[in-house]
Amino acid sequence: MIPSTYYDIIRYPVLTEKSMLAYQTSRQCTFKVDPMSNKVEIHKAVERLFKVKVDDVQTIRTKGKKKRVGKTLGKKADGKKAIVTLKPDQKIDIFEGV
Secondary structure, eight states: OOOOSHHHHEEEEOOOHHHHHHHHHHOEEEEEEOTTOOHHHHHHHHHHHHOOOEEEEEEEEEOOOEEEETTEEEEOOOEEEEEEEEOTTOOOHHHHOO
8 A cells, every 4th residue: 555645654652762862962863664665765754844954864673572461472563663864953842842
């Protein structure tokens, strides 16, 4: 399935201690994104949704962990994260308030 809107590409921001430290030191925002999206689509989506200028996009594929509930063996879903570096004078309000 190809994402149809920018909201389908950017799922939600990752707000952890490590991602907040990266934002404060080097303006890097971390987002959970659609696994089928590429760097160009992520770049456009962040610029349009948050009205900022993006400098660089790095993507990471994450494998889901294996989980066991009783006799049943299962697996969490695989995913993809994007680390977006903003231009020097740009900021996103979601990361400012946390």
